[in-house]
Amino acid sequence: GENVEQHPSTLSVQEGDSAVIKCTYSDSASNYFPWYKQELGKRPQLIIDIRSNVGEKKDQRIAVTLNKTAKHFSLHITETQPEDSAVYFCAAGGGAQKLVFGQGTRLTINP
Amino acid sequence: ETGVTQTPRHLVMGMTNKKSLKCEQHLGHNAMYWYKQSAKKPLELMFVYSLEERVENNSVPSRFSPECPNSSHLFLHLHTLQPEDSALYLCASSQDGRYGDEQFFGPGTRLTVL
Numbered sequence: 001g002e003n004v005e006q007h008p009s010t011l012s013v014q015e016g017d018s019a020v021i022k023c024t025y026s027d028s029a030s031n032y033f034p035w036y037k038q039e040l041g042k043r044p045q046l047i048i049d050i051r052s053n054v055g056e057k058k059d060q061r062i063a064v065t066l067n068k069t070a071k072h073f074s075l076h077i078t079e080t081q082p083e084d085s086a087v088y089f090c091a092a093g094g095g096a097q098k099l100v101f102g103q104g105t106r107l108t109i110n111p
Numbered sequence: 112e113t114g115v116t117q118t119p120r121h122l123v124m125g126m127t128n129k130k131s132l133k134c135e136q137h138l139g140h141n142a143m144y145w146y147k148q149s150a151k152k153p154l155e156l157m158f159v160y161s162l163e164e165r166v167e168n169n170s171v172p173s174r175f176s177p178e179c180p181n182s183s184h185l186f187l188h189l190h191t192l193q194p195e196d197s198a199l200y201l202c203a204s205s206q207d208g209r210y211g212d213e214q215f216f217g218p219g220t221r222l223t224v225l
Contacts, residue, residue, distance in 0.1 A: 046214070
């Protein structure tokens with residue numbers, strides 16, 4: 001089955017700097033790669049997703065890149081703000097493949 | 112109430128108790144999910160229902176028993192749990208059972224097994 005590895009497990013950046021979180025997956029049949037943000041004490045919420053027919057997707061300060069050959073995808077947050085502090089989860093799956101989540105990255109934005 | 116709701120929000124139970132978690136979605140979705148979220152572990156999919164039919168049972172122990180009476184409601188019945196079952200249990204829904212759909216999560220039930 002699918003196996004998703006997410007790194008780093010914790011990340012601390014200065015406000016205004018960029019943050020990058022990386023995930024690798026094992027099943028080449030996976031075609032859907034969402035990223036969820038979970039603030040402390042709150043529910044996970046989708047922030048961006050990408051499908052296997054594109055290599056990059058951007059939404060304001062957030063972007064995701066996908067390398068299908070290498071089976072890895074990354075979340076990029078630019079101009080970080082205090083409200084970006086949260087746990088971020090990647091996932092891989094799609095079609096008949098169930099979503100498998102990464103272990104999560106705790107991102108802290110230092111003022 | 113909008114989105115996905117879960118009750119209770121917190122639950123403490125002994126190992127011999129029987130309790131149930133409830134999830135309700137107000138989004139008109141056809142698929143519902145139960146996840147377990149433990150500290151320092153990834154979200155673990157437990158069960159998936161699509162159009163009230165169970166389509167996934169991710170090797171979950173029989174002390175967890177799901178029920179989906181209709182596409183808006185999902186229950187997780189608990190009995191003779193173990194302390195290691197203490198976790199946040201999240202319900203989610205999506206438009207249909209395809210895993211390429213956005214999943215909308217509920218706030219979770221924080222379960223403590225004594």
